[in-house]
Amino acid sequence: MSELQGRRERRGRQGRRGRRGRRGEQLMVPEAEFASYYGRPIIKAPSWSATDIAGYFFLGGLAGAGSVLAAGAQLTGRGSTATAMKVSSLGAVSLAAAALIHDLGVPSRFPNMLRVLKPTSPMSVGSWLLAAYGPAAGVAAVCATTGRLPRIGAVATGAAAVFGPAVASYTAVLAADTAVPAWHGAHRELPYVFTASATAAASGMALVAGPVRESAPARCAAVAAAMAEAAAVRAAEKRLGMVAETYRQGRAGQLMRCARWLTAAGAAGAAALGGRSRTAAVAGGLAMLAGSACTRFGVFAAGIASAEDPKYTVVPQRSDAPSDTRSDTRSDARPEVPTCGPHDHEES
Amino acid sequence: MMERHLLSGVEPDPARDAGHPEPPPRVGFFTDTSVCIGCKACEVACKEWNAIPEDGLSLTGMSYDNTQGLGASTWRHVAFIEQTVSEETVPEPQGRTQLPLVDGTAPAAPQEAGETTRWLMSSDVCKHCTHAACLDVCPTGSLFRTEFGTVVVQEDICNGCGYCVPACPYGVIEQRPSDGRAFKCTMCYDRLSAGQEPACAKACPTESIQFGPLDELRERAALRVDQLHEAGVSGARLYGDDPDGGVGGDGAFFLLLDKPEVYGLPPDPVVTTRDLPAMWKHAGAAAVSLLGGFALSFALPALARRRGTR
Numbered sequence: 001m002s003e004l005q006g007r008r009e010r011r012g013r014q015g016r017r018g019r020r021g022r023r024g025e026q027l028m029v030p031e032a033e034f035a036s037y038y039g040r041p042i043i044k045a046p047s048w049s050a051t052d053i054a055g056y057f058f059l060g061g062l063a064g065a066g067s068v069l070a071a072g073a074q075l076t077g078r079g080s081t082a083t084a085m086k087v088s089s090l091g092a093v094s095l096a097a098a099a100l101i102h103d104l105g106v107p108s109r110f111p112n113m114l115r116v117l118k119p120t121s122p123m124s125v126g127s128w129l130l131a132a133y134g135p136a137a138g139v140a141a142v143c144a145t146t147g148r149l150p151r152i153g154a155v156a157t158g159a160a161a162v163f164g165p166a167v168a169s170y171t172a173v174l175a176a177d178t179a180v181p182a183w184h185g186a187h188r189e190l191p192y193v194f195t196a197s198a199t200a201a202a203s204g205m206a207l208v209a210g211p212v213r214e215s216a217p218a219r220c221a222a223v224a225a226a227m228a229e230a231a232a233v234r235a236a237e238k239r240l241g242m243v244a245e246t247y248r249q250g251r252a253g254q255l256m257r258c259a260r261w262l263t264a265a266g267a268a269g270a271a272a273l274g275g276r277s278r279t280a281a282v283a284g285g286l287a288m289l290a291g292s293a294c295t296r297f298g299v300f301a302a303g304i305a306s307a308e309d310p311k312y313t314v315v316p317q318r319s320d321a322p323s324d325t326r327s328d329t330r331s332d333a334r335p336e337v338p339t340c341g342p343h344d345h346e347e348s
Numbered sequence: 349m350m351e352r353h354l355l356s357g358v359e360p361d362p363a364r365d366a367g368h369p370e371p372p373p374r375v376g377f378f379t380d381t382s383v384c385i386g387c388k389a390c391e392v393a394c395k396e397w398n399a400i401p402e403d404g405l406s407l408t409g410m411s412y413d414n415t416q417g418l419g420a421s422t423w424r425h426v427a428f429i430e431q432t433v434s435e436e437t438v439p440e441p442q443g444r445t446q447l448p449l450v451d452g453t454a455p456a457a458p459q460e461a462g463e464t465t466r467w468l469m470s471s472d473v474c475k476h477c478t479h480a481a482c483l484d485v486c487p488t489g490s491l492f493r494t495e496f497g498t499v500v501v502q503e504d505i506c507n508g509c510g511y512c513v514p515a516c517p518y519g520v521i522e523q524r525p526s527d528g529r530a531f532k533c534t535m536c537y538d539r540l541s542a543g544q545e546p547a548c549a550k551a552c553p554t555e556s557i558q559f560g561p562l563d564e565l566r567e568r569a570a571l572r573v574d575q576l577h578e579a580g581v582s583g584a585r586l587y588g589d590d591p592d593g594g595v596g597g598d599g600a601f602f603l604l605l606d607k608p609e610v611y612g613l614p615p616d617p618v619v620t621t622r623d624l625p626a627m628w629k630h631a632g633a634a635a636v637s638l639l640g641g642f643a644l645s646f647a648l649p650a651l652a653r654r655r656g657t658r
C-alpha cells in the first residue's frame with residue numbers, strides 16, 4: 001500500500017520529500033516514498049533531556065527491581081545483599097526524582113504533579129507511585145543500615161517490593177502513551193523491555209555490591225533478564241515494521257547494539273565465573289548496569305529519531321486503512337494504474 | 349478503569365462528559381483552504397489579541413512561509429505549497445481575469461505541456477480534538493475541556509513537564525523555551541466567554557476560517573466539498589471532520605486540496621490514549637513477570653542446593 005501510494009506521490013515538485021524526477025526512474029525506486037511539508041516533522045519530539053528522562057527510566061528500573069531483589073534476599077537470609085540493595089534503591093529513586101524535577105519547565109511547581117490523580121496520565125499515576133514507593137524504599141534502607149525498628153523495616157521492605165515492579169514498568173507506558181512512532185508503535189512490548197532491563201540493572205547492582213556467596217539468585221536473574229530483554233526487543237522491532245529502523249540506525253542503533261553486547265557479556269561472565277571470583281562478579285555486574293543504561297538511552301534516542309522524521313509518522317499511518325479523508329475521485333482505495341485520470345495531477 | 353468510549357470512538361458531547369452540566373453547543377473552526385489567499389491576517393490577529401511574544405524572524409525559502417509551523421508562540425500558521433500539476437486540476441477561471449504568474453521570463457520549475465503551477469495555502473491551528481491526547485496525558489490537570497468543547501491550558505497550573513508535547517498527534521502544543529510552560533491556541537477562550545468570535549476568524553478576509561457551532565460547520569463543509577467536486581476540483585476533501593476518526597473528530601477541521609501530509613498534517617492520526625488500557629495491561633503483566641523472574645531466581649539456587657545436599 002505505502003509503495004503504491006509513494007509511486008503516486010512521486011511527481012510533486014514542492015513541499016515533497018524524496019521526489020525522483022521523471023517517469024522512467026519511477027519503477028526503479030523501491031523504497032517507501034511519501035509526501036511531507038518541506039520535510040518538516042509532523043509531531044513534536046519531547047523536549048525532555050536524555051540525561052534526565054532516559055536516566056530516570058534507568059534509575060527507576062534499578063530502584064524498583066532492586067527492592068524486589070532486596071526483599072527476596074532478606075527472606076532467604078542474604079542479609080548483606082538485602083541491605084546493599086535497599087541502599088541502592090534509595091539512592092536510585094532519590095536521583096530519579098531529582099532528574100524528574102530537574103527536567104520540569106517550572107521545577108518550583110513540582111507539587112502540581114500531585115494536584116490530581118489521573119489514570120489517563122501515566123505521568124500522574126507514576127508521580128503517585130513514586131510518592132508511595134519512595135518513602136517505603138527510604139524507610140527500608142534506613143532501618144536496614146541503622147538496624148533500628150526491624151519490624152517497620154520489614155513492612156517497608158515488603159511495601160517497596162510491591163510498588164517496585166510497578167515503578168519499573170510504568171515508565172514504558174509513560175513513553176508509549178505519546179504519538180512518538182517508535183514508542184507508541186511498540187506499546188505492547190515496551191513494558192517487557194523495561195522490566196527486563198530493570199531486572200538486569202538490579203541483578204548487576206547485586207553482583208557489584210553483594211558478597212559472592214550470596215550472589216546465586218542475582219546470577220540467575222541476570223541470565224533470565226538478558227534473555228528476556230533480547231526477546232522483548234526483537235518482538236518490539238518486529239511489531240514496528242519500518243519504524244524499527246530507528247532502533248538500528250544512528251545513535252539509537254549504537255546504543256542498542258552496546259546494550260545487547262554488554263548485557264549478554266555481563267550475564268554470561270557472571271553466570272560462568274561470578275560464583276567463584278569477586279572480580280568476575282563485579283565486572284559482570286557493571287556490564288549489566290551499563291547495558292541497562294544503554295537500553296534506556298537507546299530507546300529514548302530511537303523515539304526522538306522517529307519523531308523528527310515525518311516518514312515515521314506518515315508511512316505507518318498510510319499503510320493502515322486511512323479513515324481521515326472524505327471521498328474524492330482519487331480516493332486512496334483506487335487501484336493503482338500507470339496512467340491517470342484527468343484530474344490526477346500527481347502522475348500527469 | 350475508565351469507560352472505553354471516554355478514551356476513543358464516537359463522543360457526541362465532550363463538554364458534558366468533562367463535567368459541564370449544561371454546556372452551550374460545541375464550537376469549532378471549519379478552515380476552507382480553497383479560498384485562503386495566504387494573507388496571514390489570522391496569524392497576525394492571533395499574535396496581537398493573545399499578546400504572544402515574537403519567536404524568531406527568519407527567511408526559510410519555503411515559499412511565503414517564514415513561520416514554519418505551529419508552536420508555543422505560533423497558534424495560527426499559514427502553510428504555502430507550490431506545486432506543478434496538470435492543467436485540469438486547476439478549475440476554469442469562470443469569467444475572472446487570469447494574470448500570468450511569471451511575466452515573459454522562464455518559469456521557476458521546468459514545466460511540461462499541459463502542466464501549470466498551483467499554490468496551496470492553508471491556515472493551520474490546534475484541532476481541539478474530541479479525544480485530546482494532550483489533555484488526557486497532562487498530569488497536573490492544567491489542560492482542560494471548556495464548556496465550549498475546546499481544549500485550553502491553564503498557565504497558572506502547568507509545571508512544564510512537557511508530556512503534552514509528544515502526545516499531540518498533530519504536533520501542535522509546545523513548551524516556550526524562555527518560560528518552560530506549554531502553550532497553544534485557546535480558541536480565544538476569553539472572546540468566546542464574552543460572546544465574540546475568535547480573533548483569527550474575525551480577521552480572515554475571505555471566510556476561509558469559519559467559526560461556529562460544530563454541527564453547522566460540518567453540514568456547511570459537506571456542501572462545500574460537493575460544490576468543489578462539481579466544479580472539477582476533484583482533489584478537494586475534508587480532513588478531521590469525521591466523528592469516527594482516530595481522535596473522534598477535530599473541533600477545528602479542514603477542507604484540503606491535496607493529501608494531508610502535503611500540508612504537514614498526519615494522514616490518519618489516532619489519540620494515543622486509545623491504547624492506554626492495553627498499555628496498562630501489558631505493564632501489569634510485565635510487573636508480574638518481573639516478580640516471577642526474581643521468585644524463580646531465588647527458588648532455583650535453593651532447589652539446586654537442596655538437591656546438592658541430598
Ligand code: SF4
Pocket residue numbers: 474475476477480481482483499515516517518519520521532
Ligand atoms: S491538536 Fe494536539 S494540542 Fe490540539 S487538542 Fe488535539 S492533541 Fe491537544
Ligand code: SF4
Pocket residue numbers: 482485486487488489490491501505506507508509510511512513529530
Ligand atoms: S507541560 Fe503543562 S500542560 Fe503540558 S502536560 Fe505538563 S503540566 Fe500539562
Ligand code: SF4
Pocket residue numbers: 393394395397398423424473532533534535536546547548549
Ligand atoms: S482561536 Fe484565538 S488563540 Fe486560536 S488561533 Fe485563533 S486567534 Fe489564535
